[in-house]
Amino acid sequence: MxxxxxxxxxxxxxxxxxDGFDGRTWLVTGEKAPDGIVEDDDFWAxxxxxxxxxxxxxxxxxxxxxxxxxxxxxxxxxxxxxxxxxxxxxxxxxxxxxxxxxxxxxxxxxxxxxxxxGPYVLVAHKPQAIKEVYEAMSKGGDARPCEIVPRQGAADPSWRYVLINTYGEPPSIVMAPRGANITERLPDLLMNYDGIRTVAPEFYRDVVSTCARAFREPAVNIREMKDFVKRYETHWADCAWQPE
Missing domain, CATH: 1.10.260 (434 Repressor (Amino-terminal Domain))
Structure with a gap:
């Protein structure tokens, strides 16, 4: 080839x-809409x-x-x-x-x-991509993202976990590989970054296991996060979640 x-x-x-407007016939890409469907001109406008x-x-x-x-x-x-x-x-x-x-x-x-x-489990691979996704999710930075670590016990040796806690919206989680350059840049990439917060070991383990399950295949990502946010709905509904 x-x-x-x-x-x-x-x-x-x-x-x-x-074309009903000028009577011409055009070759169009895409799938033809089924007969009987009336297009809403106002919607497309x-x-x-x-x-x-x-x-x-x-x-x-x-x-x-x-x-x-x-x-x-x-x-x-x-x-x-x-x-x-x-x-x-x-x-x-x-x-x-x-x-x-x-x-x-x-x-x-x-x-x-x-x-x-969303909500999502995301991985910080590319600086511009994670910055734009975060700003879109947070509507221009209206959030206080923070890295979470367990109050007792060891943290995950491979990944760091950042909670994206927009006001009144289900949180998302950003995973960042330890030691990577992009991980050190997260405070600059995530507007209003709020540093490191300690959380209960049980909550931290739930975050880690949720992310591990989200890694299995693309289709389970949002499903796992929706289950996660349901478990903690009282922490983020009508407020900005600040884990303790």
Whole structure:
């Protein structure tokens, strides 16, 4: 296969569409909407800013699993994922919905854009990606993220754990590898970073085990975190969670 063939965008569904405005017929990429569905012109006018690919790119860069595993779980190829997140090619309607569902990406009508709803277990791999994901989750830094360590006993020798505790929203957890340069930069990357807080050993162990389960496969990440936040709902509902 020649070099230009390997760099082509992945094949996309195509169909002919009659433009009711000027009577022309256009060849359109993507999947044709089923008959009987009436498009809401006001909806499309209000949602021109489609930032889903940008949100997905940053989340994939921070996901505990590899991009290849994320793509496989979403039912697409790694190349399709890469082309979509780089803005080079769209995904089919159903493939995109599956990817958004996997990554917890939702359309926020109030903000007029897509957001990562979470909650998540994330890994600090790339500085810019973790910074942008954090600022999106915290709506511009409206949080007091802190590293948690057990009040008694030894901490995890491989990972450090940062609790992202936005006001009145389910918390997320960022894992950072000990000794890595990016880990030392977290106080600068996470706006309003609140240092290190000691927590009950039982809570710390729950955080560690929750993150370990989230690592198993891409699809369990949000599910494990939703179970986690339910166990501690009284600590974050209608307040900013400051663990003790």
């Amino acid at each position: 020649s070099s230009w063939e390997t760099s082509l965008p992945p094949d996309q569904p195509r169909y002919f569409n009659l 209000d949602s021109d800013y489609d930032n889903a690919a940008e949100i997905a790119k940053n989340l994939v860069a921070c996901w505990p699993n590899s991009p290849a595993d994320v793509a496989k779980c979403a039912g697409i190829t790694l190349r399709e994922l890469q082309w979509f997140t780089s803005g080079k090619a769209p995904l089919g309607r159903h493939a995109r919905f599956d990817l958004e569902d996997l990554l917890g990406i939702e359309y926020d009508e109030r903000m007029g854009s897509y957001v990562g709803a």
